[in-house]
Amino acid sequence: MSDTDGKKPLGLGGAPRSGQVKQSFSHGRTKSVVVETKRKRVVVPTKPGAAGAGAGGNQPSLGDPSKRPAGITDAEMERRLAALRAAKAREAEDAERRAEEERQREEERQRRREEIEAKERADREREEALRLKAEEEERAAREAAEAKAAAAAARKAEILGTRSRAAVQAEEKAAEAAATEATQPAAAPRANANSAEETRGGASAKAPLSPRKTDREREDRDRDSRKGKGDDGRRSGKLTLSAALEGEGGRTRSLAAMKRKQEKARQKAMGFGQKAEKQSRDVQLPETIVVSELANRMAERAADVVKSLMKMGMMVTMNQTIDADTAELVIDEFGHKAVRVSDSDVEQVIDTVEDKAEDLQPRPPIVTIMGHVDHGKTSLLDAIRKTNVVSGEAGGITQHIGAYQVRAANGSLISFLDTPGHAAFTSMRARGAQVTDIVVLVVAADDSVMPQTVEAIAHAKAAKVPMIVAINKCDKPAANPQKVRTELLQHEVVVEAMSGDVQDVEVSALTGKGLDNLLEAIALQAEVLELKANPTRAAMGAVIEAKLDVGRGPVATVLVQNGTLRKGDIFVVGEKWGKVRALLSDKGEPVDEAGPSVPVEVLGLNGTPEAGDVLNVVETEAQAREIAAYREQAAKDKRAAAGAATTLEQLMAKAKADADVAELPVLVKADVQGSSEAIVQALEKVGNDEVRVRVLHYGVGAITDSDVGLAEASGAAIIGFNVRANATARSAAQQKGVEIRYYSIIYDLIDDIKKAASGLLKAEVRENFIGYARIQEVFRITGIGNVAGCLVTEGVARRSAGVRLLRDNVVIHEGTLKTLKRFKDEVKEVHSGQECGMAFERYEDIRANDVIEIFEREEIQRSLT
Template sequence: MSDDKKLTLSGRSTLGVGKGVETGQVRQNFSHGRSKSVVVERKKKRILVKGGAPAEAPQAPETPAPQAPKAYVPKKKPSSGGRSLTDAELENRQRVLGEAQKREEEEAKQRAVLEAERKKREAAAAAAYDEEADARQKAEADAKKKAEEAARIKAEEEAAKKLADDTATREKAEAEARQKAELEARAVQLKKASEARQAGGETTEARSKPKRKDKKAGPSQDRNARPRGRDNDRGRRGRLTISTATAGDERQRSLAAYKRAQAKKRAAEMGGAQPQQRQSREITVPEAISVQELAQRMAEKATAVMKALMKLDIIATINDTLDQDTAQLVVEEFGHTAKRVSEADVEIGLVGDEDSEQDLLPRAPIVTVMGHVDHGKTSLLDALRKANVVSGEAGGITQHIGAYQVADENGDKITFLDTPGHAAFTQMRARGASVTDIVILVVAADDGVMPQTIEAINHSKAAGVPMIVAINKMDREGADPTRVRNELLQHEVVLETFQGDTQEVEVSALTGAGLDKLREAIALQAEILELKANPDREAEGVVVEAKLDKGRGPVATVLVQRGTLRVGDIFVAGAESGRVRALVNDQGKQVKEAGPSEPVEVLGLNGAPGAGDDFSVVENEARAREVATYRTDLARKKRQAASAAPKTLESIFSNLKEADGQQAFDVVIKGDVQGSVEAITQALEKSGNDDIKCRVVHGAVGGITEADITLAQASNALVIGFNVRPNKQARDAAEAEGITIKYYSIIYDLIDDVKSAMAGQLGPEFKENVIGRADIKDAFQAGKAGKAAGCMVIEGSIRNDLKARILRDDVIIYTGQIENLRRFKDDVKEVKSGQECGLTFENYHDFKSGDVLEVFELEEIERVL
């Protein structure tokens, strides 16, 4: 290696083997006019040769580089031993420069687009500002115009008012001037007459002799004469004024009378007064209306209406009530038109018209689960909705109608109604079938068709609802679905297996088998039905269940059938009304609204409605109160009619029979929900027999109150609480009065205990067993004891400790106790058949030969209803 190639620490050469990295600066431009200078480095490529020393790349002929901004050209440092760039380095440099130029062009284009958008926004803002300014100027002009118009109208009104005041003032002044002139003329006339009498020297005879009045002349001027009249009575004249002192005995005409006279004069000048035409109106005539109210509606005097009634031979005062026919005759007598209305007309328009086809939208199907008790209805529903409701029911038995909404994997919703299966809940099952679209009949595969299963089939057929049979409990031993299918055939339920039109699915609520097929069957049936409803209208539906909640008040579980129920709506449910304060869905969450086929709990009612009542949203609270009042009165009239005197011979005889021998067992029932109270009432009323019946004095929803205890005391009734408890006042009153309160949570136990109590009230039942018979052969004297009967025992045996009866021609003449029994001369306790004996009876001696003696005993039997 030569000396000049050696590494040194001085001079322009640096320590190293040569420059391997080239650096340069590139300016980057960003949006909004920002830029940044960046240092760029590029490494040189080392070429190794066989000798071991790096060889320089072959010198490429210099070619003119493409034009590029100066910012992208790196500055070359002068060196004594410079080298030329290789082709690869030149190509790389050109490529970098080209990319930088392209980026600059793209950034320029972006800046141009942003500038155009900015100008466009500024132009739009300017146009909007101009429009706003024009609108503001127009509004100011309109406001100014309205203010000017109002000022002009106010000025005109003030001018008219001022003109009217001036006219009235002027007329009043003229009237006062005329009245004053008349008074002055009258005073002058009286003064002249007085002077004339004094000048004429009137004699005593003339004064004592009364003057004869001239009919054409005016009133007498004699002050001693006192013509009859109200104004001449000093006691009625009132206080003395200047006008009364100077007016004499003639009464002055009032200003109103003067005006009437002037009006009459003007009417006479214009051709006479025209008779006033009677205005004909349409008068609304209800079923019952008082005379005064009818007169007010016709704008007539009550006396005129009473005169019209007298023409019809009806004597009535203004407070008497007229029926609809009589009121119509009176209205037509006065020339009006009568419009007959009924009290039931308040419900007209409560249920809206039918929806048009274009307003209908698809809705979720309403499915009711029905079947026999303990066949797995609620468990199947739990498996579908992945919840556990059975554990919350007393005894694992459903005692309420539960309403739930379930969504499948596709998001489609299905509304389920779970009905009880016990025989006491017949009405609740019928109610469930009447509001449903599809019925799922649950039949246990190991139990088959049972009584409540048959009842559910009848409800479904009566409502015309399609049915899907779910054969449950397929996981149990002894499950026989073929038996279930054959038993259903006996009740005209033909399944698809037998080429029928009723779908059946084998399921197991415990293992979850077959639930997917059940959902598919429901979806298929719903698709066939094409269920639709209009959500954009006032809500209508049915009350599924109702109860009284201690913290929330009356709560009703409703099922919306069409329309949308919202918070704040005013609605009527049966005989109750209210405003929706809150809506709670089946998951316990509050919602703002509920659409068709959606079950919700409604808070805000005035009271608990009846289960199965229809509910409708109305326009205002006045209409809601009107409908609720009408329905309450209607229910009261029905109760009064039911308790009225019997109208048929059958009811008369049945009431007489009841009064003669049938006892009544009175109860007061308070339950948690309306459906339970209804079911208990029906079950207890059917639990009696010909000897005793159960009468429900009062049944309602809510806790036991002091009023219930008072009612039970007055009627000597048993108080029953079903899932409710009494308050402190009720407990204290029950303890003080000795009233029994029974608490139950299962309807079976309640009915069994009431039946036992009814049987206990009747007392034990006695069965008569005849022990022996004997013929009385002779009656003979037996000392001081009286008569004795000589008998021959013909059947059984005669015992002295039993009761005996004597029959004569098969008619009982005596029933009593045997006093003494003897065989020959010995007292014995028993004489058997074929033997003779003698008997005496307590306080009876009128038997004779030929009578028949029967000895019997009474066996006490526990009474069962």
């Protein structure tokens, strides 16, 4: 509706009103905020009958219809008025509820303020009482000490004869009186403290008697009784011996010293600052130990340990190593007990745990198939896989895994172990891993027992495991199984057919004959052995094979012997350690855990272990690192001992071999000894067989002129870790062209050194094959020699490329081309399908049907990883 119609639209009317609202916050804080409110225009209906009667005078009118918006009926108007009244009622109820909630919140805040004030008041009163008590105890102790000092001075004066007997007696009486007063119970201070607590809130409260007033009165009395001093307290005349013994003219305690003493007394009264009773510890002492580590194991300060060693005449720092005998003396001096341990004791955490009988559960047998390679061992393994693996999964088994599982006809699992060679098996047995439960000896029925068969029998007997003889190739016409059984008697292997206890099965890997009987014999032998293991303990297994995968890093194939290996376990294997990042089954599928007799691939090692190493799961990463470091050091010591007895010729040969290794010389200066040693150890690991980092010198402190001179003479760079070169060293380095690099993060330092050492690596030469050509005819040309008439069969032939001459797929020559012609013209390249003439540089033994391989060499710059 518009104003031209004579009706006003509904809406908010009136000017906004301003006012103030008081906001309340926590801890009694309030804030006044200015707000503006706008009044809402409300249409109030008139009373019935006030506006006259409606049509016919029978129905009451709800207001003036002329002032009502168009299209609004009486019923609609009544509904709107009812809704308006209900809204007003709800607003009134909400206002009352908010007022009640605000009142309750205000009461809660007031109650909390009162509680906080009461608590703070109680804390202040308690602190004041403790302070008064500490001051009183301090005053009593000071008076007793002064009395004792006065008595001692009097006795000394009496001995020297410089004082009279009467003065000595008078001072002794004064000392006794002071001591008596000091030993009396301090009842007055406590009473004063109680009265102070009771009357703290009043304005007219009476303050307790302060000990400072008593101290001032006593000082006044002492000042009046002094002899030889004026009214101002200054000493007059000469300082005599008796005056010095009396304490006159001596130094007085400073205000800071008095405050420190009061603070110490207050801490003592509150129970703080008391020295804990010294504990005697059992300190594990290896053959050598660092001073800081010794102090840590004794729970003593490193500075105190260094001081004790210096008293013994050893000028050492906390980062230096001392022997066990010296360390034992230090331990005894500090009141502890030394317990001698060996470095090998770190391996005690992986000692075999005694398994309880109720925890043992049956496990699948581990079978190793041995024998002469020509007797069909590999064929027998393939036949077993084809027999027991679904045809669709036959190609899914990873061939390079040395162990896998198959399921027999009766549903039992069997773990087969493939040992490619006797050396690996012997090494595995020598480590006591007890990997194999049953040995299947494969003997060909047509060849009978061979020398390597005898060697396999010896390995099986050394391992003390039962054997099953599999007589293979029984399908051949020349097969004679009885001859095999007879010849085995010569090596103390008596089969059941000869009234012995060794099972024998006639099989054929080609036809599949007897494979089921072989699996049944293995299951029967496993049942006799009653193979059991504890799957709930920490896992232990043996490494079957290990390799370094380009995409996955070091990978080890492990056959779990005891316990369960799970994802996330921390383990140590040989000289390496790691955390299980992933487990893969023999089919290449990821698994979360592997129980006893289950072969898996383990990812997550920090290096490649050796085949035959034992894997043990430990609790913490620190234990794994410690054990691996000990084993690595023991191996280094063993190699060093083996190489100690070298001859002069061997040393010369080694020096000649080292001459081919490129070196990057550096000087290291750091802020502390620990940082310099850590940097040197990290730099020693940078490099490979072709390049290495050589640390000429390392030390602690700023870079000096001598460091610059050494770097100039050796062509080395200077590395400063949290240190800088002084002014003279900087100018000398600029004049002599010595590079100085500053670092504050060791990782940046190592990365830069790796980049610098990578520049010393020789570029890798890579060959790219670009074509093949076949010699069709050979022509003899005077002045040039033999020329091959060739047809380029693949790719392209280039004049600048390298060539190889292949005869019956065997390389008989490698060199370069002397000429490349096409239709008597020298050309740069000839494409596939075209004929050309080729002549080799300084080589003429070429024949028809020989193949020429054309390739190009490409240099690729390498870098250290």
